[in-house]
Amino acid sequence: MSMVSVLAVDLPYWAQSLLRVLGGLVAVLLPAGTIVYVFLFKMMSFMQSRLGPMEAGPYGSMQLFAEVGKWLQKEDIYPERADKFIFKLAPLIVLASTFLLVAVVPFGPDAWFTNFEAGIFYALAVSSVSVLGILIAGWASANKYSLLGGLRAAGQLIAYELPMVLAVIGVVIQAGSMNLQDIVLAQNAGSIFGWDGLGNPYVLTQFVGFIIFMIAVQAELTQAPFDMPIAESELVSGYMTEYSGFRFLIFFIGEFATAGVFAMIASILFLGGWGVPFAWFGWTDMDSVDNWMNIVGPLILFTKMMLVVFVVMWVRFSYPRFREDQLQRFAWKVLIPISLVNIMVTAILKVAF
Amino acid sequence: MTMLTDRQQLSYIAAQAADARVNLELETEGMTLNIGPQHPATHGTLRIIARLDGEQVVWAEPSCGYMHRGYEKLTEVRTFPQVTALVNRIDWLGSFANEVPFILAAEKLMGIEAPARAQHIRTILFELSRIANVSLFLGDLGVQLGAITPVFMAFRDREYVLNLIEGATGGRFHPNFDRIGGLKDDLPAGWIDETRNVMKKLRRFCDEIEDLLFGNEIFQSRTRGIGVIPRDVAMQYGLSGANLRASGVDWDLRRDQSLPMAWNKADWKVWTHNDGDSFARCWVRLQEVRESTKIVDQLIETIPAGPVMTKVPRIIKVPEGEAWVATENPLGEMGYYVVSKGDLGPFRVKIRSASFNNMSITPWLLKGVYVPDIITILASLYFILGDIDR
Numbered sequence: 001m002s003m004v005s006v007l008a009v010d011l012p013y014w015a016q017s018l019l020r021v022l023g024g025l026v027a028v029l030l031p032a033g034t035i036v037y038v039f040l041f042k043m044m045s046f047m048q049s050r051l052g053p054m055e056a057g058p059y060g061s062m063q064l065f066a067e068v069g070k071w072l073q074k075e076d077i078y079p080e081r082a083d084k085f086i087f088k089l090a091p092l093i094v095l096a097s098t099f100l101l102v103a104v105v106p107f108g109p110d111a112w113f114t115n116f117e118a119g120i121f122y123a124l125a126v127s128s129v130s131v132l133g134i135l136i137a138g139w140a141s142a143n144k145y146s147l148l149g150g151l152r153a154a155g156q157l158i159a160y161e162l163p164m165v166l167a168v169i170g171v172v173i174q175a176g177s178m179n180l181q182d183i184v185l186a187q188n189a190g191s192i193f194g195w196d197g198l199g200n201p202y203v204l205t206q207f208v209g210f211i212i213f214m215i216a217v218q219a220e221l222t223q224a225p226f227d228m229p230i231a232e233s234e235l236v237s238g239y240m241t242e243y244s245g246f247r248f249l250i251f252f253i254g255e256f257a258t259a260g261v262f263a264m265i266a267s268i269l270f271l272g273g274w275g276v277p278f279a280w281f282g283w284t285d286m287d288s289v290d291n292w293m294n295i296v297g298p299l300i301l302f303t304k305m306m307l308v309v310f311v312v313m314w315v316r317f318s319y320p321r322f323r324e325d326q327l328q329r330f331a332w333k334v335l336i337p338i339s340l341v342n343i344m345v346t347a348i349l350k351v352a353f
Numbered sequence: 354m355t356m357l358t359d360r361q362q363l364s365y366i367a368a369q370a371a372d373a374r375v376n377l378e379l380e381t382e383g384m385t386l387n388i389g390p391q392h393p394a395t396h397g398t399l400r401i402i403a404r405l406d407g408e409q410v411v412w413a414e415p416s417c418g419y420m421h422r423g424y425e426k427l428t429e430v431r432t433f434p435q436v437t438a439l440v441n442r443i444d445w446l447g448s449f450a451n452e453v454p455f456i457l458a459a460e461k462l463m464g465i466e467a468p469a470r471a472q473h474i475r476t477i478l479f480e481l482s483r484i485a486n487v488s489l490f491l492g493d494l495g496v497q498l499g500a501i502t503p504v505f506m507a508f509r510d511r512e513y514v515l516n517l518i519e520g521a522t523g524g525r526f527h528p529n530f531d532r533i534g535g536l537k538d539d540l541p542a543g544w545i546d547e548t549r550n551v552m553k554k555l556r557r558f559c560d561e562i563e564d565l566l567f568g569n570e571i572f573q574s575r576t577r578g579i580g581v582i583p584r585d586v587a588m589q590y591g592l593s594g595a596n597l598r599a600s601g602v603d604w605d606l607r608r609d610q611s612l613p614m615a616w617n618k619a620d621w622k623v624w625t626h627n628d629g630d631s632f633a634r635c636w637v638r639l640q641e642v643r644e645s646t647k648i649v650d651q652l653i654e655t656i657p658a659g660p661v662m663t664k665v666p667r668i669i670k671v672p673e674g675e676a677w678v679a680t681e682n683p684l685g686e687m688g689y690y691v692v693s694k695g696d697l698g699p700f701r702v703k704i705r706s707a708s709f710n711n712m713s714i715t716p717w718l719l720k721g722v723y724v725p726d727i728i729t730i731l732a733s734l735y736f737i738l739g740d741i742d743r
Contacts, residue, residue, distance in 0.1 A: 048501070148386075148724065224500070225499065228725065231725070233496055233497045234393075234727070236392065319569065320498035320566070320569060321499030321500075321571070321725075323726070
């Protein structure tokens with residue numbers, strides 16, 4: 001049962017598919033736009049003792065539309081010696097990985113696009129597809145800065161993929177499932193030593209895993225202090241240097257949409273996802289959850305996502321960046337050993353309790 | 354085929370040699386990266402030609418002159434009072450400090466000295482321009498390292514200092530206020546109270562930057578042990594200012610030479626650091642801002658009464674002779690060698706600007722560092738393009 005079959009009883013297949021595509025667009029673009037306005041435009045400005053955009057719409061809330069309009073009008077420039085086909089393909093690959101990622105995110109008891117058993121495995125796998133886009137963007141631009149940025153991005157994203165997977169394994173062991181719906185269920189229907197007032201959000205038990213996951217997310221999103229691939233002050237804009245107009249817009253949306261989707265996955269894995277503790281309403285399992293959660297659930301998930309993105313952006317705006325070799329050393333020598341220990345401890349405790 | 358200049362040929366040969374060395378060891382192909390002339394890190398039009406092996410610099414050379422404005426030549430067709438308007442634009446962040454050594458040189462040739470009140474106010478404005486200059490450096494340092502917030506704090510607090518300079522001189526960036534024999538005007542009413550408040554704000558700014566940037570582990574790991582200049586090398590390359598003091602040389606022209614200025618009337622300290630790395634250079638500058646606020650605080654309390662201008666003829670003719678005056682400017686030692694033939698204007702002026710000499714160490718310093726460290730090292734050497742290409 002999916003969202004569409006709940007809301008409208010008997011839709012033909014094409015209408016269901018259309019609704020899914022539109023829902024996917026909303027689920028990617030709405031968080032991205034909100035994140036850009038709330039955090040990139042406003043929070044960053046307030047942290048830096050300025051007001052940010054104030055002219056376009058009330059408190060500058062229409063600024064993003066103005067920016068999009070500006071980008072769409074710009075000339076579509078590509079370098080003379082660029083490999084034109086893959087140059088144009090690269091931003092689409094980056095954005096596509098975001099759309100593939102959102103496909104497994106559950107928004108409510110019945111509100112999901114797909115719901116399959118190896119959900120988190122799939123999510124971690126498709127999230128690495130964007131590396132491909134970034135790498136070929138760096139290579140196809142025929143620009144030395146882009147090339148350096150692309151290579152740095154490839155090295156960094158692959159290095160931080162590993163601690164991310166290892167951090168998730170702790171959650172998977174505890175929930176006993178790779179299905180994201182089951183992970184949400186296990187947290188909200190769970191209890192802490194018999195007390196179920198909060199459920200059992202894994203941020204409490206998998207605290208180390210949560211920290212590692214957030215650091216890895218920061219690196220995967222190439223936000224400061226891990227923004228070496230972009231590094232405005234040295235590589236101009238890294239792999240994005242040669243992109244302008246619509247293609248830059250796609251990269252830009254992709255960056256913040258991915259931030260949103262990763263934050264959703266983080267809140268599903270560690271903060272209980274779309275659910276509230278089931279004990280509050282006397283629910284016991286997925287079937288007993290009331291139908292109105294299909295409407296409220298996405299809002300709850302959205303709120304949790306904004307909290308997680310707030311942390312990501314807060315760090316981004318205050319820290320200087322690591323050097324390439326330092327962040328590699330940090331991934332391999334610090335994060336991976338800690339996450340391996342975390343897995344071991346989780347497994348032992350799982351068997352013990 | 355175009356003819357290569359000697360320097361270009363030398364660069365080409367060095368690049369080939371660097372390539373050959375890379376190929377011998379690793380069978381890889383080197384890459385020449387032109388950092389600049391238009392690049393966010395060079396804040397101006399400096400060009401660094403770097404030969405890279407992967408991310409490592411094998412050979413690097415700065416290429417200057419993209420913004421050369423010929424000030425030394427231009428001074429020859431101007432009268433002495435007109436020159437200050439030119440030299441304002443050399444180090445554009447601390448403009449007033451550029452005027453002072455030239456005016457002092459002219460005064461030396463004429464054998465006059467500004468009244469005590471003018472000397473005091475000159476020193477205060479000199480230190481204010483140092484604060485305006487170096488506080489922006491402290492913010493910009495964050496941007497070079499990827500922290501985007503400190504620069505806005507720097508702009509916010511520099512604004513107070515610029516307002517002070519504007520209040521006293523009428524110009525925010527290019528005061529053009531210093532005259533042969535004194536100053537154009539006296540200080541406006543209420544300026545001293547305002548200065549007292551602003552100095553408190555600036556000291557708080559220094560504390561904020563120290564917390565936010567200097568205490569940060571990432572900042573330290575990016576700057577400590579990076580771009581180390583030993584004491585003797587720093588002296589050989591003719592570094593000056595904070596770059597020299599960060600290498601452990603206790604050298605500050607404000608203290609070490611006697612000029613008709615008021616530095617010796619205040620109690621302050623010359624900070625040095627023994628490490629000689631990027632962190633030391635930044636740290637010495639941070640302490641310098643603090644010391645400058647102390648100097649200003651003490652001097653505004655003790656400004657003597659009297660005129661701000663001695664008697665000088667309406668048309669200034671400087672007698673024949675040669676004079677060299679250098680001062681400790683925000684960027685380092687800045688001096689003017691003025692040759693006069695007894696005319697209205699100078700016959701020849703040689704400008705010794707600090708950044709030009711400070712940049713000369715980059716080929717030695719950048720050898721073997723990684724690309725991200727180029728930016729850290731350049732930021733910590735702290736140059737202003739106008740100061741390199743006069």
